[in-house]
Structure formats: structure tokens, C-alpha cells
Amino acid sequence: MTLSFFWTFGVIAMAGGLLCITRKNPIGSALWLVVTLFALAAMYVLLDAQFIAALQVLVYAGAIMVLFLFVIMLLNLGHPGPTDIKGPVGIGIAALLAGTLLLQLRVLGQATPPAAIQLPDGAMATLQQQGMVAAVAGPLFDVYLIPFEITSLLLLAAIVGAVVLAKRKL
């Protein structure tokens, strides 16, 4: 049951991604990408990552995609115009390189992590009973405290950089 739900959302995500890269209109691309992001959020829930799923909807589907749509509409790119998809040669090269990559990534399907580093059986069930937010927050504010603080510096730098770049005159 879980597996069929997972595949359903997976197919939705893959179809959304395919439509995203083939739509002529950037707004269409952005909206199909939102579909993919929502399907991924559903898959995160099925993979016991409720906190990440909520973040996915809030940060990706909410904030980042609104930023994208905002810029598309600000630059008035929504109107129909000449397509920006490359010609037959470009499509051929893209299909060839992407196909090669997919063939190489296919081995991922058979990958199994070595038993030595796997969690013991039932460890995930215990974590789920305690709640996944606490389970993620624990290492985030303990082992990964320094990276977490550096992330705040990164975001500050991004804010300053975005203002400096986008402002006409400081």
C-alpha cells in the first residue's frame, strides 16, 4: 500500500519534472515544478521525514517558487514568444548526455548501504514514536551546531548580496 502510494507520487514528480523542462512558457515551467515539489513533500512523509516535508512545502513550494514567479512576472516573461528550447542538435546532445547519466545512475536502484553503518532494526520505529521533529532537532543543535550557525551567516550574506545586486543605485 505504502509502496503504491510512493510510486504514485514518484510518477507525479517525474511527470512534473518532464513537463517543467519542456514547457515553452516560464510560468508553466514554474507551476509544474511546484507540482514536483509537492509530490516530493508527500514522498518525504512516506519516508518518515515529516519535518522535512513541512519545510519542503514552506521553503521550496512557498518561498523559493514565489520568488521565481515574482521575477518572471517582474521581467514580463509570461507572454508567448519565440521558444527558448534549443534546436534538434541541442535536443540530441541533451538527450545523449542525460541518457548516459541515467544509465550510470541506474546502479543506484540496486544500492544497499553496508550493514555495519545501518541503524538496528526498530530504531526508526522508536524515533517515530518520539516524534521526528525532536529526532532531527537533536543532532541539528548538537553535532551540527557550528554548520547551523554558519548557515545564518550565509543567509545574511545572501540578503546583502541580493540587495546590492538588484538595487539600481546604493
Added chain:
Amino acid sequence: MLLGPALVISAVLFTLGVAGVLLRRNAIVIFMCVELMLNAVNLTFVALAQRLGVGGQVFVFFVMAVAAAEAAVGLAIILAVYRHKQTVNLQNINILKG
């Protein structure tokens, strides 16, 4: 077990992102394809976190923070370039050409 399907779907999504970057000329759409690739990697992290501990989910958190910063700065750069060239088509943007 969902690990196998998750990794397959993640591989397909990453490939779609790469194909999009190679296929399009619109800078904003290429940017969205990069986001698609980041999301494919996030799916791998979450799928493996189910087996190997929640450290993978913590990393997804960091990837999202970096993606947000990257989107803000990248879109600001696109806005700045558009102001100069009146286009976001990468074929017409060749300021760095020698």
C-alpha cells in the same frame, strides 16, 4: 522497503534537471532545473536517512538553506543582467566573451 524506488525516482529527477539545463536557453528556467537537481539529491538524503539515521535529514535542512540563498542571489543577478541586456536568453548574454 522504499529505498530502491526512492533512489530510482531521484536518479530520474536528477537526469531531468541535467537535461533541462542542457536543453533551455532561458536563464530562469535553467535556474529552476538546478533546483530540480537539488531536490533529487534531497530525496536521496531522506531515503538513506531512513536506514542510516537522521543525519541525512539534517543535511537536507542545510541544502534547503543553501538553495534559498542561491535562489535569492541568482535571481538578483538575473535582474541585474536583464537591466543591461533587456533579455534573459543566454544566447544573447555574452559579456564575458573575449
